[in-house]
Amino acid sequence: MNAVLDKRPVPMKISNLQSGFQILSRLPLANSRQAALEINYFLDSLLQTPPQGEVYLQLLEQTRISLCFIEEELARCYINKALPLGDFEASTFHQVVATWLKAARAYSHCAQMLDSDSDVHAERLALILHRCIFYTGMVIIEHHRARQELPAGVWLNLHGYYASAEEWGIATLPVPDSLDSLGRSSHCTAAYISLLLAELASPYSLSIADISLVRRWVSNWSPLVGMHPAVADEPLPPFVVDLMQDCGLRASSECLQREHLRRLDTSRLVSQLNQVKRQLQQRIPPAQLGLGEDCTAAQCHRLLNRLYKPWCMLRAARRFRRHNASGTSKVSTGFSAMHYHISGKEFQQPEVASIYSRQEFESLFAFRHMLDPTQMLEVRQVQLGFGFDTWEVLDQCANGFRLLRSVVGKKVEPGQLLSICPHDGNSHLLAQVAWLMQEEGGSLIAGIAALPGKPQAVAARGLTYEPGRQDPYHRAFLLPAVPAIGSEQTLILPPGWYRPERLLEVYTENLMQVRLQRLVADGADFERVSFIVV
Template structure:
């Protein structure tokens, strides 16, 4: 392993640096990473000239990208608390991206006197913006709030490229999977596109796809300095602020503001979705060999409006509100909290056979079949070892809550269904986790989107030729139609149950059958679908067939 104190300022040729890079394969990821940081931080103090330093940087890019991916995979699967073991890994990854962007920036300053080296300005600007953007993306990946000044640094690099007149100059970039080239403004737009996708609400795979697609689609977008009319639904950018794009209606028109135009991208996405319907694979459209259907199509559909159309106005206004919410993540416990009683399958004579054995011992005197309500379901849930966490409300709307938790609690995941009871509510509602983010002080922030309607717990099981009357029932939930919110009646089933036209047996006092019609939402542990009732005549005809 290299000496930890070594800075590599004694390396005197490009070939010596390349040899160092080639030897990294003998080290593990952590050792390789530490070596790369020391190499970059010592490079600009070396006797090499600007052209040679640039050659070293370009030679190192692919290796750096690979090692950074290996390191970041340690924390990308779940939101990373600031005091966790892998927090140091995040800091190391950010340090290397920062060192790389700084190296390119200093080359632009140090080599500015050479007319020949000025030809490299577009490349230096593109690389600097790209790696400053990677710092922000790394915080998205870890589900941590971006550090103060991160966005301002990217804006400043873009403005410098603009003043130099090189923003539209494309340079070769072998790491760009689709185009193998990129301009400084395309690198800038790619970061803005990622930020528009609710990155704190994405899992590891989705964010990887989004980052790749942002590179692919950036050339179809433009940042306008002048436009004919002000569209309040458009996205705008104030380069003096420490954030990305915001709806113009939210920030207002300001001097020097830029306007984002993605209408050409909207046409591209529509064309791709049409290709999917014809059976075209995502890989053949340049989306990546690891992109699978239908997950790829669902993600692309969700990006259509923020990327290609306009800022969606908030359907229901948010209001500040203080108070606490009780949140539960376990499916069985949620059912108990919603119904106030134990879940007992309708075919309980088989499921609870031992209970009926008691009837024989007592000479036929039947035990009470009624399932009593619990006086306090929350006490019963905790008595059984299920977690019930308290979250503080930050603000809320009709469609959901923004909540925070300052203390450790049960693990909560993106797109997971939870049971939630607000402090001013008397019953548990169903919600889906739409995003998660840790603040620097360790506070976990979450967005909870409510599934419209007051849930009713029911028993469900699939039907078909391979299903017998002895097969077990699972727990599900019915949600009524809410006309005022344009929300149809739906059923919430365990994850993976939805298939269009699947017939499900539903038991909520009386058995009946329903046919699933369309998928409303799919999370990590649930499917929410619309349905229609299957008539007795239809069932009889189907059985006869």
Template sequence: MSKPTPDECLAALRALHGRGGQDVHGELRSLIDVVGQCTPPSAGWLDVLEALREPLEHAQSALSHQYAERPAAPGEDADLALHEVSETWLELAQAYALLARDTAIGPSASTHALLAQRRVHYCAAALIEFIQARRAVPAGMWGALNAAFADAEARGFAWTRAPDALNRAWQAQSAAEAHAEALLIDLSNPFAFDAGQLVTVRELARYFAPYCRLLPEGSDAEDGRRTAYALDLGSDRGLRPLDTLDAGAPLRRFDSSQLVERFREVATRLRKSGQAGDLGLSAAITAEDVVQLLLSLYKPWARGATGRRFARRPGRGTAELNGDWNSIAFFITGKPFEQPTMNTIERSIRADERMLTLGERVTDIMIDDRPDRQRVAARHGHICTQWEMLDQSLGGFRLRRRGSTERLEHRGLVAIRPNDAKSFMLGVVGWVMYREDGALDAGVKLMNGLPRVVAIRSVGIGRERSDIEFQMAFLLEATPALKSPATLVIPAGYFLPHRVVEVHDGRLRGYRLLEIVERGANFDQVTFEAVKVVA
């Protein structure tokens, strides 16, 4: 059976017009396979690849929805979709690379610049899909991307821009800019962003990529600009802190010094216009949200800073973790949350248990031995999972759980206790990432202050207090050494500026909520001031 011609492939593409993205994915992928097996002349096959780019992007986007909103664990249906999307991008990159080696394509510098840019762009796209799915980038993918850029540079086409209608920011891009875009995304600590933020980070990386360069170590072009990051083009990784790389390797310094002024210009423009679309960004994000993202990206992108607020040190042992709101309260207090009563003394779980088993009231003893506490917790449905501590700092922990089927909510509230600690602390899931072996890695940022479980209710207008139930919340004590004020951690959506509430922690107090310090997936951490509440 004869292979289809370029004209027949173009006709097949026209016939797909108007059909749903995911439905046509297999047919588009088969067309890429046809190009991959083509023979000269090549000019017609390049037209096929260019024509299928836009419908393929829609089809790939439809498939990626299976893992865009939550981490894709190995072996799940979402994992299969992830590999299909990533492999399709790699096949497209290889098809462009094949055409670049074909002498029938001709010597046109603009054509070869386009082929080089497309190859780098789709190698990067394959890699970024794993980041979007909260997965470790597989071995070989950074190596393939770096090799594609190195090839473009060796042939003299790395910095020649090619038209690209799918690039909303610039309508054009060079191979070097496509490479820099991926490097910026990797530098952004991408697993710390939610799905919507990550889309914007990718768009911002594309916008700022033209202002970044890779400079040979010690070259005249370096012009004294020193950053903390460098790249070994022969390696299978992205940028790394310079002091962690082999000094004898042919390193390329990452120069992003132009971004300092560009960040200021963009932030000023966004605040004046209030339109994020001016940067080619999605309409779903506000200008103020973009400015907040720019603030978080300024240090790693514009300043090339690798420093952390708190130094890391290797972790030893394990840590207990729980992300259920009611269970968190139990592990902090040793008893389930109950509606406070003003004239009764709350009983601990140990007292309740002994009363039930012995039939009499005995001395109230706090549960401080772990096997006993775990047994009582399990009876009430509160289970902690055990995590390996990879490293830790004053600010938090990097954890790993092997064979995990547990879902940790990104930006969700958790209770955590290292094996050598006596009490639980409150933390926030800063990022999660599945490894290829199925292990789940997570970063937990600690909240400042010793947590206490409290009950909170709003002061109603025209309603009896008895009609308003208390809700569970947490009070974090002030930490003067860290210049951290006392805060309340309340359910998401409960906060209103200047809302007056009653807080019960053994006695009743009045507070006015002031502002949100941190907004999580299921909580708001807020500052407050004491007020007098009329009984």
């Protein structure tokens, strides 16, 4: 009989600080994957053969900086990646999440080993609950950064840790935080509120850079926010925390019982936001305001304006009413495919610049007997790789859609440009991915914001004044002005094309010269620019 051998190492017994510190000092931090294996082995050993309570706690505290460094290195594998995640990316994501949960479980286990008669028992419990909130919160943060659907129960766990701290009267008891770069202390309420504020920021619609800024700001400003039980005779704010529901803040209109409700007092945070916005307008650098050294004033001002209403507990009014819809929409991505579907034909150099690439020449020669310039052949569409992805429409409004894709298709990323043929139309619109999330089963759900106006597929090239040189034309799109909503005419160009006052030649039915004015919007793969005809 062949025996199946378990190749996992047998957990070792760590009975004192010296042996534990020696193991941690040998972690190969330059090799994040090996270090992750070893620190997981270390946590497993503590969980299975726990030392005396005080030793246990000190060893867990000693792991914090190394653990966060290792997990951040591994997270580079899956953050800022198009969805759905690849197998290796998904495997790394699940490994990181499992480690955060294991660290929270180790602290919870450690609490059972502590001497309850100790004079510092309250301080130890506050420290442990703060770490449980932090590590469970990192599970939420990783799902935001990887744009993955939150697993069931994670918010209930957080509510439970906070409710315990509140019940034992230690929710605001200061605890040291070795991860704070300024050496500041924290407490359970601040750690808990920082996660609620991060969830209010609509993280699935934020870039990774903006998510990092939000994390930094909520860490700095969460102590300004108060947490109070809901009082029977007082009106509730628009959003409250229900400690018995598996979600963050929720609409107070949905809450029938007040027993487990908590409301946030953000008045001091509002004052802070207003003060920072005024100082940015006075051209004080973001670094001097504690906003960060890796961000611009324009980025901070844009993000603060976006966060102001949700962080003030104000309900943002919808510009357009959303209503249910059903059907399937055809979606294409990439300039080449979008140009093909919007124009209804293959892109060719205008006759004013008959320059063909070798690939175009070979394609024209190989398929010269098949191509009919008056028809759009399905076989040619497939040959060019310009097929559609099919998305289900969940609901829509005047300027966008909420879509679901439950079948395999092209990868998608937030901010990406795409063309969409709606379920109730027969022509393609240009749109941008406003937010994106991968569900636990692998399906993608996305918010799509339509760009105003019916797009026209055009050709564009930069003007050159070198004698005898003519650059080839590239695919671009022209969006007409829509005065009803105050939208001016714009060009959709490949990324990197925009420079103020740059001159371009744009070929529609006729040739025109335009001067670029300002960058109206941009995304992962395009720039939308206003212009004037010269």
